[in-house]
Amino acid sequence: MHEAIKNFIRPHYQGMDGYVSAGMETGKDESLVFMNANEGHYVLPELQGYNFYPEPQPLKLIELMADAYGVETSQIVATRGADESLGLLTKIFCEPHKDAIVISEPAFGMYAVNADSAPVKTYDVPLIKSDDGFAIDKTGIIAKAQSDDVKLVYICSPNNPTAGSFPHSNILEIVKAVDGHAVVVLDEAYAEFSQQGSLSGELQNCPNLIILRTLSKAYALAGVRMGATLCDDSDFIDLMKSKVLDTYPLPRPAIEAALIALAPANRAQIKQNIQSCLAERDRLKEFFEISELVTKVYSTDANFMLIEVVDVKAIWQHCYDNGFVLRDFSHKPETANCLRISPATAELNDKFMEVFKAYKLA
Template identity: 35%
Template sequence: MSNIVNTLLNDNLVNLKPYESARRLFAGGQDWLNANESPFANEYSIDSERFNRYPACQPEAVTAAYADYAGVDISELLVTRGADEGIELLIRTFCTPGEDNILICPPTYGMYAISAETCNVGVKKVPLKPDFALDTQAICAQNDVNLVFICAPNNPTGTTVDPADLEQILTHFADSALVVVDEAYIEFDKDNTRAGQLTRYPNLVILRTLSKAFALAGLRCGFTLANRPVIQALLKVIAPYPLAEPVAQIAEQALSVAGRTKVELQVETINRHKHWLQEQIAALPGFSITGDTRANFVLFHSIHNKALMAYLVEHGMLIRDQSKQHNLEGCLRATVGNEAQNQRLISLINDFLQQTGVSA
């Protein structure tokens, strides 16, 4: 067999472990509560009349609608194939392979590091404090980074960022690095968005997505908000046609007045189910809530972590094991599903506890 792959493979990819997405970890399941997806599936219409034409690089119907939604100027926005493409574009645009570094604050979203490693860009790590707050002093001590990634609300801890901490970081890196605030879950914590601070901080970048609250994970549509010079630089690197025509059509409908109203109502429902799920888990023996619940999931610690996870998988209930993340040993993360899914999760946990001889 030819050894051409091993011969040609980039050196920085030899030991790279790909991101363990929900679909890569498990081939099937009855209840998918491990990818922070919305339990809602909304209806949209598609017009195939323009499918024979290449789409616009930045379809104005989408960019104008999202700029209005986010409260920014259309020149301060870039639409991408999910927020993941925004992450990759930032690294490819502002980091030189083999020379520059990004900074992340684990435990946090895994794609920041993987995107950097794929591009042969270094990854500096400043872990969150035990209470999952930013270690601002340690972050500001890292002066050889081009991008600082901060997830707020953070995945998987569900925590937000202290405004004073973020302001200190933005000010410290004003002339040396872009500070990227990932607001993928901001609809569940809307009072803490930083979108209104773009004019104040030229080095502030915000990532958004339609995957979570907008219930469009399958669409792969994200947004990067930043000052115009940053957006113009990203446009040098982005693919010619990043947004497929059907995606643009659905995104435009989702961002209509009716679409936004529907999202607000669905977020209220998810938050209501989330508080119920949180209360139920917190009342279980050997369980405790970890972090905060400012997103669409509940992170919890269980002394039965491994055995419980195996039991749930066996019964088609898929949640996410976060034990390998920094400072999250024994922790599991459950996405908020619909009422029936949430009740089934609690029922299965109670069944597990009974079988193991623990009184629930």
């Protein structure tokens, strides 16, 4: 394994034996009768097949993901959403009561929640806020990562909840500067919507980089719980599969849905759906830009946007009372008075705009 990763893995993972499940020993040749895994053979006819444990990492799924994300099959592990991977990475790299992670607020909440539950420390190097939006504090992150307890640096681009991206050149500068000090987890949950696309093509030049992807956003499959972790180092991917993941992590129905979503025959439709979503995002953005209730619309490179409004609690309530649920981010100081909105379909967005417009200023 590359030192840029290996040196940060908690020592007990190096020596530990992983669990070898019955399915892993033999595979699932359908001509055989499997009596080795305590599975049930009396099953409702309409649920035939679900009586057997799924393949831990189905080859077809991994091939389709590798194709979609531009990596080799050996550089990818599928997880129950990107969320599962966030927890696993904390477990792999951070020694409870000792180590730390770096995040940049406003950040996706699960980074700190996973750190708190380990528990490990969270250092915040906040995004730099200006009239142009939120920028990443390169120097601050690089300086913080020198600290001996820091094992993981989280960067999310496009960032949730601010919606903008950070230039790839800035991210790569951080990744290279912290090599030998920490592993960078680049959360690309929204990369398919981004003008910049993904940094997965740089994995081979960045041994300390791990990238997270998901089917929840661009593929509109949040209910399926399917994500992917990418790393150049196939030994690290093997470690995740053999020692860290649950035995049969991916439910059969989730695998089936993911195979449909990623099938080459559906690629054009998925692309079209992304474009439709972006068109609706832009339509809402233009609407907000001329609304007297909105004091700022932040730039977006994702399928959602952050807006600052005149009376955040009352507007949120007004929308809710009329059937539209937005996310209130006013509890965080950097996003005081802010709401986060992801567009629905054109027809629903029309109705939403009518509702929003109908709010009466006091």
